[in-house]
Amino acid sequence: MSGVVQKYGGSSVANAERILNVAGRVARRRATGEPMVVVVSAMGDTTDELIALARQVTERPADREMDLLLSTGEIISCTLLAMALRERGVPARSFTGAQAGILTDRSHGRARILGVEPARLQRCLNDGEVAIVAGFQGITPETDVTTLGRGGSDTTAVALAAALGARCCEIYTDVKGVYTCDPRIEPAARKLDVISYEEMLEMASQGSRVMHPRAVELCAIHGIPILVASSLVDAPGTMIQETSEMEPSNKVRGISHDIHIAKVTVVGTPDRPGIAAAIFRRLTEAGILVDAIVQNASVHSDATDLSFTVNSDDLLRAQDALNDQVLALGCRELLTNDSLGKVSIVGTGVLNTPGYASRMFGVLADAGINIELITTSEIRITCIIEQDRVPDAVRALHAAFQLDEG
Amino acid sequence: MSGVVQKYGGSSVANAERILNVAGRVARRRATGEPMVVVVSAMGDTTDELIALARQVTERPADREMDLLLSTGEIISCTLLAMALRERGVPARSFTGAQAGILTDRSHGRARILGVEPARLQRCLNDGEVAIVAGFQGITPETDVTTLGRGGSDTTAVALAAALGARCCEIYTDVKGVYTCDPRIEPAARKLDVISYEEMLEMASQGSRVMHPRAVELCAIHGIPILVASSLVDAPGTMIQETSEMEPSNKVRGISHDIHIAKVTVVGTPDRPGIAAAIFRRLTEAGILVDAIVQNASVHSDATDLSFTVNSDDLLRAQDALNDQVLALGCRELLTNDSLGKVSIVGTGVLNTPGYASRMFGVLADAGINIELITTSEIRITCIIEQDRVPDAVRALHAAFQLDEG
Numbered sequence: 001m002s003g004v005v006q007k008y009g010g011s012s013v014a015n016a017e018r019i020l021n022v023a024g025r026v027a028r029r030r031a032t033g034e035p036m037v038v039v040v041s042a043m044g045d046t047t048d049e050l051i052a053l054a055r056q057v058t059e060r061p062a063d064r065e066m067d068l069l070l071s072t073g074e075i076i077s078c079t080l081l082a083m084a085l086r087e088r089g090v091p092a093r094s095f096t097g098a099q100a101g102i103l104t105d106r107s108h109g110r111a112r113i114l115g116v117e118p119a120r121l122q123r124c125l126n127d128g129e130v131a132i133v134a135g136f137q138g139i140t141p142e143t144d145v146t147t148l149g150r151g152g153s154d155t156t157a158v159a160l161a162a163a164l165g166a167r168c169c170e171i172y173t174d175v176k177g178v179y180t181c182d183p184r185i186e187p188a189a190r191k192l193d194v195i196s197y198e199e200m201l202e203m204a205s206q207g208s209r210v211m212h213p214r215a216v217e218l219c220a221i222h223g224i225p226i227l228v229a230s231s232l233v234d235a236p237g238t239m240i241q242e243t244s245e246m247e248p249s250n251k252v253r254g255i256s257h258d259i260h261i262a263k264v265t266v267v268g269t270p271d272r273p274g275i276a277a278a279i280f281r282r283l284t285e286a287g288i289l290v291d292a293i294v295q296n297a298s299v300h301s302d303a304t305d306l307s308f309t310v311n312s313d314d315l316l317r318a319q320d321a322l323n324d325q326v327l328a329l330g331c332r333e334l335l336t337n338d339s340l341g342k343v344s345i346v347g348t349g350v351l352n353t354p355g356y357a358s359r360m361f362g363v364l365a366d367a368g369i370n371i372e373l374i375t376t377s378e379i380r381i382t383c384i385i386e387q388d389r390v391p392d393a394v395r396a397l398h399a400a401f402q403l404d405e406g
Numbered sequence: 407m408s409g410v411v412q413k414y415g416g417s418s419v420a421n422a423e424r425i426l427n428v429a430g431r432v433a434r435r436r437a438t439g440e441p442m443v444v445v446v447s448a449m450g451d452t453t454d455e456l457i458a459l460a461r462q463v464t465e466r467p468a469d470r471e472m473d474l475l476l477s478t479g480e481i482i483s484c485t486l487l488a489m490a491l492r493e494r495g496v497p498a499r500s501f502t503g504a505q506a507g508i509l510t511d512r513s514h515g516r517a518r519i520l521g522v523e524p525a526r527l528q529r530c531l532n533d534g535e536v537a538i539v540a541g542f543q544g545i546t547p548e549t550d551v552t553t554l555g556r557g558g559s560d561t562t563a564v565a566l567a568a569a570l571g572a573r574c575c576e577i578y579t580d581v582k583g584v585y586t587c588d589p590r591i592e593p594a595a596r597k598l599d600v601i602s603y604e605e606m607l608e609m610a611s612q613g614s615r616v617m618h619p620r621a622v623e624l625c626a627i628h629g630i631p632i633l634v635a636s637s638l639v640d641a642p643g644t645m646i647q648e649t650s651e652m653e654p655s656n657k658v659r660g661i662s663h664d665i666h667i668a669k670v671t672v673v674g675t676p677d678r679p680g681i682a683a684a685i686f687r688r689l690t691e692a693g694i695l696v697d698a699i700v701q702n703a704s705v706h707s708d709a710t711d712l713s714f715t716v717n718s719d720d721l722l723r724a725q726d727a728l729n730d731q732v733l734a735l736g737c738r739e740l741l742t743n744d745s746l747g748k749v750s751i752v753g754t755g756v757l758n759t760p761g762y763a764s765r766m767f768g769v770l771a772d773a774g775i776n777i778e779l780i781t782t783s784e785i786r787i788t789c790i791i792e793q794d795r796v797p798d799a800v801r802a803l804h805a806a807f808q809l810d811e812g
Contacts, residue, residue, distance in 0.1 A: 016462030023463075050482070056422030057429075057486050058493035065492070065500055069485035072478035076456070079475035080463050086471070087464035094471055098504075099549055120549075143505055143526075 001125060001164040003035030007135065007157035011174040012231035013077045014044030022172075022231060023084035026130060030090055035125045037164065039135040039157040040081055042073025063108035067137075067147045071097065074134035074153070082132045092130040095121065097137035098145065101163075102156060104138035110149035110287060111138055113156075116163035125164075133160065151212020158215045162222040169224050171211055172231035177238030178203065178210050180403035181255035185394045188404035193236070195253060196243040200226075202346040202380040203256045216240065252347040252356065252401040257394050259341040259387050261291070262315040263372065266306045266322070268332025269295075275329055276306060279322065286321040288314045292375040292384065303332070307373065309384060312338045340372060341390035344382040345397060351376050363400045369393055407531060407570040409441030413541065413563035417580040418637035419483045420450035428578075428637060429490035432536060436496055441531045443570065445541040445563040446487055448479025469514035473543075473553045477503065480540035480559070488538045498536040501527065503543035504551065507569075508562060510544035516555035516693060517544055519562075522569035531570075539566065557618020564621045568628040575630050577617055578637035583644030584609065584616050586809035587661035591800045594810035599642070601659060602649040606632075608752040608786040609662045622646065658753040658762065658807040665747040665796050667697070668721040669778065672728070674709045674738030675701070681735055682712060685728065692727040694720045698781040698790065709738070713779065715790060718744045746778060747796035750788040751803060757782050769806045775799055 006026070013019050022040075030036055050069055054061040061069075078094040085092035101117030124131045135153025138146050148155050154171060161169040176191055178200065183189040195203070197220035204213040210228055219226050219240065229237025269275055276295065283290055293308045310318050315338050326334050343364075350356050360381055364371060369392065373384035385393055398404065412432070419425050428446075436442055456475050460467040467475075484500040491498035507523030530537045541559025544552050554561050560577060567575040582597055584606065589595040601609070603626035610619040616634055625632050625646065635643025675681050682701065689696055699714040716724050721744050732740050756762050766787055770777060775798065779790040791799055804810065 016459065019463055053422065053482070053486065054489055057425055057490040060493070061489045062492050065485045065488045068500055068502070069482060069489075072481050075478050076459070076475060079471045080459065082471045083460055083467045083475075084463040086468050087466070094474055096474070096551075145502075 001035050001122070002167050003037070003125070003164075004029075004168050004170055005037045005039065005157050005161040005164070005166045006170045006172060007039040007153055008041065008231055009153065009171075009173045010041040010044055010047070012172055013040050013081065016080070018231075019043075019077070019080050019084050022081060023088055023090075025172075025231065026081075026085060027088050027090045030130060037121060037125070037131045037133060037160055037166070038081065039133045039153055039160065040074060040077045041135050041153040042070075043077045043080075046073040046076065064144060067108045067111075068145045070147050071134070071137040071145045074136050078132045078134040085130060085132070090130060091128060092132055093124050094132045094134070095124075096134050097156065098139035098143065100131070100133045100160070102138035102159065104140060104146045104148070106140045106142075106144070106146070108144075108146055111140075111146035113138060113148070113159045116159050118160070118163045121160070121164065151215050154212050154215035155218060158218040158222075158224065158226070161224050162218065166224065168227060169219060170227040170229065171215075172229055173210065174230065174232065175210060175228075176230045176233065176235050177228050178240070179254070181394050181398045182257065185257070185391045186398045188398065190404055192238050192253065194239045194241065194243055196348060197240060198379055199253050199346055199348060200240045202344070202377060203254055211240075252345045252350060252403065254346050255343065255394050255397045255401070255403065256346060257341060257343045257390050259390050260312040261309050261340040261342050261384060261387070262312040262318075262336060262338035263307055263309050263340055263384065264315070264318055264322075265335040266326060266331050267335055268303045269306045270330045271302050271304050275331070278329060279306065279325065282321045282325055283318060286317055288318050288321065292373060292382065294373055294375070309340070309342075309373065339387045340384055341387040342382050342384045343390055343393040343397065344380050345401065346380045348379050350379050350381060352378070357381050359400065360397065363396050364393055367392055367396045407441050407528070408573050409443070409531070409570075410435075410574045410576055411443045411445065411563050411567040411570070411572045412576045412578060413445040413559055414447065414637055415559065415577075415579045416447040416450055416453070418578055419446050419487065422486070424637075425449075425483070425486050425490050428487060429494055429496075431578075431637065432487075432491060433494045433496045436536060443527060443531070443537045443539060443566055443572070444487065445539045445559055445566065446480060446483045447541050447559040448476075449483045449486075452479040452482065470550060473514045474551045476553050477540070477543040477551045480542050484538045484540040491536060491538070496536060497534060498538055499530050500538045500540070501530075502540050503562065504545035504549065506537070506539045506566070508544035508565065510546060510552045510554070512546045512548075512550070512552070514550075514552055517546075517552035519544060519554065519565045522565050524566070524569045527566070527570065557621050560618050560621035561624060564624040564628075564630065564632070567630050568624065572630065574633060575625060576633040576635065577621075578635055579616065580636065580638065581616060581634075582636045582639065582641050583634050584646070585660070587800050587804045588663065591663070591797045592804045594804065596810055598644050598659065600645045600647065600649055602754060603646060604785055605659050605752055605754060606646045608750065608783060609660055617646075658751045658756060658809065660752050661749065661800050661803045661807070661809065662752060663747060663749045663796050663800050665793050666718040667715050667746040667748050667790060667793070668718040668724075668742060668744040669713055669715050669746055669790065670721070670724055670728075671711055671713045671741040672732060672737050673711050673741055675712045676736045677708050677710050681737070684735055685712065685731065688727045688731055689724060692723055694724050694727065698779060698788065700779055700781070715746070715748075715779070745793045746790055747793040748788050748790045749796055749799040749803065750786050751807065752786045754785050756785050756787060758784070763787050765806065766803065769802050770799055773798055773802045
């Protein structure tokens, strides 16, 4: 194909006026003659409204039914965008996830894409039409409709870009790109022109809401450059791509944060093999993503404490999953704290560059912020701290690492 | 299967409370152990709201896109009903038209069902689950989504009943059954316990809104009895079936009416072969259903007047379709009147029973109502009259034919 796949998020298609705006953008780009696939999310609050509707008939909607219900949100927005484009004289055709050939596993509510059968979209492109695809959804081998869970529409876009051999995947949203930190917290935050897949992955995993990590990861695997830009203004955005040669490394690129962190501590964990495995198997079965895990083998006793963090929305389900398990395994009790947040410094080589870690901890100490837990990766150092100190921490770190200076 | 197919209309599933009510009804029926398929329309005004949304982005929505957009309405209601049933402990599963195997032609907006592939529904029934199917929609050989047009959900229900070999098709709506005339016009109107397919077909074709004629016709062809009853009260309803032996024939069974009639007169039509064919071919191509057609070959000149009636909603499109044609064919002009209505007496043998026609015309004459046009079938006599006299005509005929007496 060698064209582009664009994705427009829910706020970009929130109402008829914005859909017409997106149609204008697509039409102008289309005038360059490049083949185009456009993936859309559901309009604004549609998904929340559908969930509320389901809750009016049952407190425990069946996953399969919920997925079919939610899939209508993206179908509505993609048909409207196709109509708006045709109104402008641009040939366009809408496709459900099933029609677009998005094949998934059977994990309703958080399905993984198994493959894409792009023949039908390819035919549409060959006919010179713009293909408009409902994001966030796919179909199982039994033709049941699934949804892809968080970051679903981004993942649809990237999967189609890979299957069609697009030269670029463009994610349009309500922000102008990837920033050194959240500009709502630190007005001096600076938009990055380029960022590497790895750095973006860490930024995304650590709370930057611009793009979902699974979509970034998929692009990295297939080597597809991603542009993140605003659908509301004409501005260059941020390019996510291989950047080993283009950017100085060993430098902090950005500060990411998240204020929805809960910590679970399993107190008095018997210090023998298999206990941690049993605990995390339970969490996996319950579909709960665990973030940081910390355990120190005790030198003084035969029991230790095991801590991990989850998104605070998942805390109740994590407790439910573990409550009986804990005593059965011989652990003493389960302690939780759901008023935590985290702040990370991200940059290639951060962990291996002497001084970054101590500088980070020093900045937080100077601001009187206590560190609950520390985790690291090759290119990231993360501190779990009190939720209400997160903005202070972001501002202090942004200043200390001179990110406003580029 | 030998179970039942039920259909619930838009007002029966208009909100969460009504969906829960329908779930209760289905659950009680289900307790008898009979296999059940339930077809639902979109909730209340959903379809109108989706049409309004489309009009916000374009005045001429493409048919294919419109169909995919509108199909979401029935998907939403069928998933909610399945959830509500599962909440009550009744195993249930929702299906889109495509998943239910409703195969149609490519006439978007008014597709005809070409066949039903019921294997998947059959599997669901064999598993002991209630199958909930989105009405009004199907899928083309290219897997494009179509809608079935007026009476679409009734037609879905009947087609499934035929394909699955159901013993009965039950249409639940906001009225208690088929009445001798519209009870909102004549409070003395009486609910019929039984009516024949043919009589119901004429009642439906002539404006009784209880059921769409195409669905009645399909049931007649397959010999499937239809029950029409209220979803809001427990009352026996009206059975539509072969009734040759059970009911006295040669009797007026009901008065139907319609107040949305427009008459088109092609003035000065050349009196030679092919003119009428050319005119009606144009209307067919534009997808306009023509009701009554009247032409009297002139004995005094080589030109005559050709009149026909259409639903008043279709008048503008009919004029658009014919405007150039009229002069090209050598006709003089097009006259229209969109303030007409019609009233019919329906009953087996009505036309062949001496006195019914003259009695009908006499009743209207006594009420001072002028007859614009008369059309008849074996079991029906219809008069086109001024729109605002329709209620008077219904009441006068209901009394004259003693329909309140049963």
